[in-house]
Amino acid sequence: MKLLAPLAVIVVAFGAATVLGQGNPLPPVSGYDFLTPENQALQDDDFANPGMLWVETGATLWAEPNAAGQSCASCHADGSMQGVDARYPEWDDKLGRVINLEQRINDERQTRLGLEPLEYESEALLGLTAYIGNQSKGLPVDVKIDGAAAASFERGREFFYARRGQLDLSCASCHEQHVGDHLRAEVISQGQTNGFPIYRVLWQTMGSTHRMFAWCNEAVRAEPYPLGSQEYVDLELFERWRSLGLKVETPALRR
Amino acid sequence: MTDRIHIPEISRRGVLAGFGAGLLLTAIPIPVRADQPLVDAAIKDLFGDVPRSDGNITVTLPPLAQTGNNVPIKVVVDSPMDGPQRPKRAVIIATLNPRALVGEMIWGPGAAKAEFSTNMRLSGTQDVLTIAELADGTLWQVQNRIMVTVGACDTLSIRY
Amino acid sequence: MPNTRIKVPKSAKAGDVVQVRAIIQHPMENGFRVDSQGTTIPVEIITDFVCSYDGQEVFRVKLAPGISANPYFEFFLTATKTGPVDFRWQDQDGTETTATAPLEVT
Numbered sequence: 001m002k003l004l005a006p007l008a009v010i011v012v013a014f015g016a017a018t019v020l021g022q023g024n025p026l027p028p029v030s031g032y033d034f035l036t037p038e039n040q041a042l043q044d045d046d047f048a049n050p051g052m053l054w055v056e057t058g059a060t061l062w063a064e065p066n067a068a069g070q071s072c073a074s075c076h077a078d079g080s081m082q083g084v085d086a087r088y089p090e091w092d093d094k095l096g097r098v099i100n101l102e103q104r105i106n107d108e109r110q111t112r113l114g115l116e117p118l119e120y121e122s123e124a125l126l127g128l129t130a131y132i133g134n135q136s137k138g139l140p141v142d143v144k145i146d147g148a149a150a151a152s153f154e155r156g157r158e159f160f161y162a163r164r165g166q167l168d169l170s171c172a173s174c175h176e177q178h179v180g181d182h183l184r185a186e187v188i189s190q191g192q193t194n195g196f197p198i199y200r201v202l203w204q205t206m207g208s209t210h211r212m213f214a215w216c217n218e219a220v221r222a223e224p225y226p227l228g229s230q231e232y233v234d235l236e237l238f239e240r241w242r243s244l245g246l247k248v249e250t251p252a253l254r255r
Numbered sequence: 256m257t258d259r260i261h262i263p264e265i266s267r268r269g270v271l272a273g274f275g276a277g278l279l280l281t282a283i284p285i286p287v288r289a290d291q292p293l294v295d296a297a298i299k300d301l302f303g304d305v306p307r308s309d310g311n312i313t314v315t316l317p318p319l320a321q322t323g324n325n326v327p328i329k330v331v332v333d334s335p336m337d338g339p340q341r342p343k344r345a346v347i348i349a350t351l352n353p354r355a356l357v358g359e360m361i362w363g364p365g366a367a368k369a370e371f372s373t374n375m376r377l378s379g380t381q382d383v384l385t386i387a388e389l390a391d392g393t394l395w396q397v398q399n400r401i402m403v404t405v406g407a408c409d410t411l412s413i414r415y
Numbered sequence: 416m417p418n419t420r421i422k423v424p425k426s427a428k429a430g431d432v433v434q435v436r437a438i439i440q441h442p443m444e445n446g447f448r449v450d451s452q453g454t455t456i457p458v459e460i461i462t463d464f465v466c467s468y469d470g471q472e473v474f475r476v477k478l479a480p481g482i483s484a485n486p487y488f489e490f491f492l493t494a495t496k497t498g499p500v501d502f503r504w505q506d507q508d509g510t511e512t513t514a515t516a517p518l519e520v521t
Binding site for chain 2: 432433445447448449451467468469471472473474475476477478479480481482483484486487488489490491492493495
């Protein structure tokens with residue numbers, strides 16, 4: 001009996017190291033590779049990619065002054081957001097939790113510019129996230145899951161593997177166990193998030209990661225969490241970790 | 256040419272309704288699909304009874320569209336841009352969409368060639384009929400078959 | 416005014432065939448979409464698009480709801496003389512959106 005305790009510790013430590021240290025059980029494949037050639041061409045077309053319309057909206061908002069004449073551009077020159085989106089979601093010391101890009105934008109707007117927070121899926125917030133994300137296009141996804149972010153990452157991992165909804169499926173049920181298989185007539189992708197916010201052809205508009213999670217939750221007949229909830233931010237962190245090895249593609253086109 | 260399997264409308268609707276959007280779709284009426292009489296009426300409205308024939312009109316559509324919301328279409332009418340055979344306009348007709356006529360494209364005097372590209376919506380797997388009218392009234396038509404995985408009309412009532 | 420993007424080359428030689436592209440941000444509500452309360456969202460589309468250059472129409476479209484959201488068009492004009500290429504979109508209620516790009520012809 002006495003021997004079992006240290007043995008148990010070793011087993012648990014090995015298990016944790018395997019999960020955290022070994023990396024993704026799946027070599028990451030971008031959603032781009034699951035598109036038809038026409039949709040791939042549309043994503044690659046910097047003019048015709050509808051997501052670029054939102055990038056332009058974001059660029060305009062970036063320079064839009066508040067009542068005191070201050071804007072994002074007052075401190076952050078045009079083009080200075082390179083590499084930022086690749087790091088998100090990340091731990092924020094001031095707020096004491098992991099936050100995503102939308103929450104960072106809203107926090108900055110409130111504290112520095114005195115502006116009201118923007119709602120999820122509003123044209124303005126989609127525009128700003130698309131604009132910032134676009135400046136990381138081509139850069140590798142670079143989120144950190146250690147230190148203060150570890151707890152959030154663990155919760156996100158649990159969410160990904162937990163079954164939910166009337167259909168009793170977890171994210172992994174499709175996006176890990178059946179990648180490449182058909183779900184009726186569609187081919188299942190890995191559900192990566194390296195292209196968000198995406199122009200989703202199904203929605204005919206831009207959508208955020210959280211909207212995607214809510215859609216997926218509804219698809220298995222589970223009640224979605226609110227957009228911006230910590231559950232979804234944790235999941236977003238886990239998802240971005242799964243995308244390590246992929247490049248940011250914002251604004252991506254997805255079916 | 257691909258053989259297409261005829262799936263009766265009710266069961267195809269049921270199959271598509273089951274994926275994702277199902278809960279709300281069953282409560283809301285699906286738009287009526289255009290069928291031959293409606294397509295004929297649309298064509299008669301535009302061109303009267305002028306006979307249509309094969310001609311130098313080429314339409315490029317992908318063989319498969321993952322989502323019917325955004326299907327790229329390219330129309331090329333190969334005919335001299337001056338003289339009686341100058342292409343005047345082209346119409347795109349989606350034979351099974353709720354509204355058959357998708358768009359009417361008119362080449363003005365400044366057009367260099369009778370060619371255009373755009374994106375259209377398709378409610379499901381169907382034939383797309385493109386008719387070009389030349390200056391002297393001749394009508395050329397071409398029909399393309401396209402498979403659509405998720406139709407545009409099946410995405411109408413999703414909450415997220 | 417809805418966001419528009421237009422692409423006209425900066426310059427061309429007289430007689431050249433010039434590719435023109437235009438896209439406008441617009442949902443093109445087809446009148447069948449249903450909101451979360453079950454209410455049908457009414458039709459709201461752009462009905463007309465026209466591109467003119469050198470005092471002539473180049474390309475005109477009468478759009479129906481079957482044209483995708485954020486309508487995109489690509490077409491060709493013949494370069495004749497230096498001047499603006501004008502684009503105009505019109506909503507179903509008559510509201511106009513315009514854009515223009517200069518074309519230098521040598």
